[in-house]
Amino acid sequence: MEKGYEDTEVCKVCGGACCKSNGCSLSPEDMLRELAGWKDGQAERKTDDEESIGVQIEKWLQDSHCAIDSFTIEKGRCYYIRMRHKCFTFIGVDAMGECIALTDQGCSLPFERRPKGGRYLEGRQNRHCLQHYTREQMIADWKPYQQILQKIWSTWYDRLEQEGIFDRCEEDYMRYQMEKRQQEKAGALGNDGKWKA
Numbered sequence: 001m002e003k004g005y006e007d008t009e010v011c012k013v014c015g016g017a018c019c020k021s022n023g024c025s026l027s028p029e030d031m032l033r034e035l036a037g038w039k040d041g042q043a044e045r046k047t048d049d050e051e052s053i054g055v056q057i058e059k060w061l062q063d064s065h066c067a068i069d070s071f072t073i074e075k076g077r078c079y080y081i082r083m084r085h086k087c088f089t090f091i092g093v094d095a096m097g098e099c100i101a102l103t104d105q106g107c108s109l110p111f112e113r114r115p116k117g118g119r120y121l122e123g124r125q126n127r128h129c130l131q132h133y134t135r136e137q138m139i140a141d142w143k144p145y146q147q148i149l150q151k152i153w154s155t156w157y158d159r160l161e162q163e164g165i166f167d168r169c170e171e172d173y174m175r176y177q178m179e180k181r182q183q184e185k186a187g188a189l190g191n192d193g194k195w196k197a
C-alpha cells in the first residue's frame with residue numbers, strides 16, 4: 001500500500017477538523033481491500049463479472065461504514081465512495097458531516113485501513129491542509145466503477161427518500177450535534193457552574 005502522511009503533531013493538536021466536516025474518500029483499492037475482508041461477502045462471491053461485483057459492492061455498502069457520493073465533472077457526475085457521516089446511510093446525500101470513524105481519541109481506524117483521502121491529507125499548521133489524492137486522480141481511479149455506483153445510487157435514492165430515511169438521518173444528526181454541544185459545555189463548566197480555567 002502507498003504510504004501517505006501519518007498523523008503529525010499538527011493533526012494531534014487540531015483534533016481532526018477535516019474529519020468533523022467530511023468523511024474521507026476511498027480509492028477503489030481501499031474499497032476492494034475492505035470488500036475482501038468483509039466476511040458476509042465471501043459467500044456471495046461466485047464470479048468476477050460486473051453484475052456480480054455490483055451486487056457485492058451494494059451488499060457490502062449497506063453493511064459498511066461507507067457511502068456513495070458524487071461530485072460534478074465536465075461530463076456529468078463522478079461517483080465514488082467515502083466514509084459515512086454519523087447518523088447517515090450508504091447513499092450520501094449529506095454534503096457535510098462528522099465521519100463515523102471519528103472518536104474523542106481521533107480516528108478509530110489503524111493507519112493502513114484509512115481511506116486514501118485521509119492518508120494523503122497533509123496537515124498544515126494554518127489549516128490550509130494539502131490533499132494529495134486529487135480530484136483528477138479520483139476521476140481516473142473511479143472511472144471503471146461509474147456504471148456500478150450510479151446504478152446502486154439510482155436504485156436506492158428514490159426509495160430512501162420516499163421512506164423518509166434521509167429526513168430521519170438529518171434529525172438524528174441534529175440531535176447528536178446538540179447533545180455533543182451540551183456535553184462539551186458541561187465539560188467546560190465546573191461543578192459550581194463556572195467556566196473551568
Ligand code: SF4
Nearest residue numbers: 011014016018123129
Ligand atoms: S489534516 Fe488538517 S484539518 Fe485534518 S487533523 Fe490534520 S491539521 Fe487538522
Ligand code: SF4
Nearest residue numbers: 019024099102107118
Ligand atoms: S476515516 Fe479517519 S481519517 Fe478518515 S475522515 Fe474518518 S476519522 Fe478522519
